Amino acid sequence: MTAACGDAAPTTAGGGSPGTTSGPIAPPPSARGGLVGGFIPVGLASRIVIPDLGIDIPIVSSDLEPPPDNYGLCDVAQYLTTFSQPGDPGTTYLYAHSQPGMFLPLYEASTRADGAELVGDRVDVYTSDGVRHSYEVFEVQRGSTDFSLAEGLAPGERRLVLQTSESPTGGTTNLVVAARPVGDELVDPAEANPEAHPRVCRPDVIPEATEPPVVPTAPVATRIVVDRFDVDLPIVSGDLVVAGNAEGYPLCDVAQYLTRYRQPAEAGTAYLYAHAREGMFLPLLEASARPNEGGLVGTQVEVYTEDAMRYTYEIFKVQPSSTDFSLADIVPAGEQRLIIQTSIGPKGTVPKLVLAARLITASPADPSIVAPGARPRVCE
Known part of the structure; x- marks a missing residue:
């Protein structure tokens, strides 16, 4: 994000369908870390690592493209801008396609023992100001059509929610995983800010849910x-x-x-x-x-x-x-x-x-x- 400058005299989470590709979209500095207009460093989600699943991908904003074209991008995870960032109270909501190099291992793990093996897994979310926020998975919700795991937090509570489609070819329901914070640690900013190369992968046909979920956040x-x-x-x-x-x-x-x-x-x-x-x-x-x-x-x-x-x-x-x-x-x-x-x-x-x-x-x-x-x- 950037604060304004000038001369003095504009979501819903994407599903998991492969599709046609085009050139990369360059994420703004908000996706790579930096200063807000020279005021203060800000901590925006920039990288997610799930060690036990081999997931390690950059994170960018969900707003890189204008609606209705803001279908989930490939080769990155994205944060929903209408939710909180990892250092702030509330829910941090990250999503990515269930495709190789993205959240496919998360989806595959959820199909074993109804997702029970995911409970207790560590998830590290880095922010652009050089902080690693660690979480532990406590709930797995398969076949989700709503945002219930992102709601109902106590005042000041922090939570991480991960979402991906139920299959690599897309679908009308999602896998949703909730995790609670277990610790924060300062790291080298270079470790926290991998270079992101988000890629358009919007399919020709996107499956429509019979009852599209309502994002429990305020209209923009x-x-x-x-x-x-x-x-x-x-x-x-x-x-x-x-x-x-x-x-x-x-x-x-x-x-x-x-x-x-x-x-x-x-x-x-x-x-x-x-x-x-x-x-x-x-x-x-x-x-x-x-x-x-x-x-x-x-x-x-x-x-x-x-x-x-x-x-x-x-x-x-x-x-x-x-x-x-x-x-x-x-x-x-x-x-x-x-x-x-x-x-x-x-x-x-x-x-x-x-x-x-x-x-x-x-x-x-x-x-x-x-x-x-x-x-x-x-x-x-």
Whole structure:
């Protein structure tokens, strides 16, 4: 993931079907480790190792491709961005195809003794900041059609869930494995960040489940409107890859959400960023330079989500020269906060302009206005 920079003057888990292949997709820095806009190192799942099964593959984001094309990629595992990362409370949800070089050994082990031999196995998930998070398998669910093993956690509990298709040729049910954390250890960042070469392997025909599972996470943000400053932008994932875009550089003509943070319906912080350019967040930067910060405090911001909801926030804090994520990370329990971030200088400079807003209302919206057509492009 990357925080916004610019000039101052957009899932469901894939199944396990082999199919046609094409060239590799280059994962962004979020999949390989690094800094978020020069602020702080972040720990994103980057490698999974299951020693007893001989599994050792890189991990990338589930958002490298836009919906509906984000069918699971080959030669990697992927983390669902709407779940947590290994160092955070909640469920980390990883999936990969049940094919050679991926999660096939996991599926094969599940067919022996109804998966009992998997219980107690160690699973190591590395994060891009050089930490090995170790887990122990405690439950195996074959024939799964839902996300029940990812739900119902106690406050502060951490869990790892692995998912793959029930067969290499695809199907309508999944194998789901749950594991609990048993320890964390610092490692060499080079060990934690293998080079990833995700490959498109979407089949011509994808089997459809009779009852598709419902992901128990919040719908994603699709549009941001700040009427007072004539800001109106579609929103896409911060992990989206567009051919030709420089590594870690935000896209133009859209806002993006940091997948490490929450969505508007959830308690915690939703984090949106865009370039300080015409047609993007430039009006916010210009306002911040005026007396009394241009009246930004008290301004209302509307964020729409894909399920036709409108979340209205009110800005309460302006940090014109922020160098960290404190406004996003230090949030009272239960508060729903929005962070808006943009550059104060060209080409990825730090510090940043950061605005913090609190949720004041949530209401249904006209479905026809919540998701304007997003056309993210490479910024010149």
